[in-house]
Amino acid sequence: MYDKIIFVDFDGTITTEDTLDGAMRLFVSKEEYDKKYREMIQGSITLSEALHLVFDNTPSSRFSEMMEYIHKVSTRDGFAEFLDEMKALGIPVVVISGGLRQLLEVKIGKYKEWFLGMHYVDLDISGDNMRLVSEYDDGKEVLKKTEIMAQYDYQTAICIGDSYTDINMAAASDVVFARDILADYLKKEGKPFISWNDFYDIIEAIKGFN
Template identity: 50%
Template sequence: MYEKILFVDFDGTVTSEETLEGILRRFTDPGEYAKGEAEFRAGRIGLPELLTYAFSTIPYSRMEDIMEYVRSVELRPGFDAFLDTAGAMGIPVVIISGGLRSYVEEILEPYREKILDVYSIDSDCVDGYIRLLPEYRSDRELMNKTAVMKRYDFGQSICIGDGYTDIIMAMAADTVFARDVLAEHLAKAKKPFYRWGDFFDVEKVLKEL
């Protein structure tokens, strides 16, 4: 039983840009991805199906190129200091990502001793292309972040996120740090949150909670 626990998104939160979106923009065939997007916007498929389809158009031989791209993206400032503060306060940190395990774990390796658990999406090669193997998929999410949250016993949940895929997690959390699309959604939903720019902002508020 944890008194407090932190659930943190990876793409666009730990990283300084949306790496998952960046991968799709750089490595999918624009025409093929446009077909998937049209199906998604028409409501014929959900986000999990769109992402699964998009990755299935990327040759597995491009995995190293994907890794090189993600390695080139800077982490959001203050991440290491934030982990130190959370550790000093006895608040475990759980990273929950809809990104590929191969790059999520590599990027987080230098900080792994400061992180309780990391959840991300496994992948495989099928007929020469990338196949996603999500363990916590739901109808609405490729990575069902609230299902991961339910694995833990806690008194207060704190989530940090930035995008559309963090909305359900944020709505379920007791305390939320939000930016970008997530902040816009929570403001409309009248869900209280702390607006943040980097992890130094989070660290400052965390000390006062």
């Protein structure tokens, strides 16, 4: 059993923008994107359904556009130093992302040995159209993060996230670092969290209570 464990999101957390959202925008018009977003907010379709509608109907030949896009996205300041410090403190880091394997591999594949685990959605491009593949797709979330968290044995869970997809992960954690949409949601719900701007902020906070 681990004393402490860190579960960190990828899109918009490790990266400076949501790359899954960015990839989605490559393949649909602004009008169609806005329509699907409104439907998700209203609850008429789930995130999983919206993602499948986009990616499962996109020709695999357009995969190269996504790869060109991801190379332009930056990782958030202090991430490499964060991994160094957590290793020194003996706190394992697990990446849990509803993002695509190919995107994660480009941006953080070089850190693979630093993670206790990496969980993501795969994108099958072997057929005419792309196909999202996830064994943790429950029809609502394309990757149910709490189900993955349950696979690990720990006393204290520390969550780092930024968006709607991190809400359930945050609810299942003891300490939550939140920014952007996730922070706004938790503030509205009156739930405690630690705000952060970059990974240097997280390093200092964890060193303070470790």
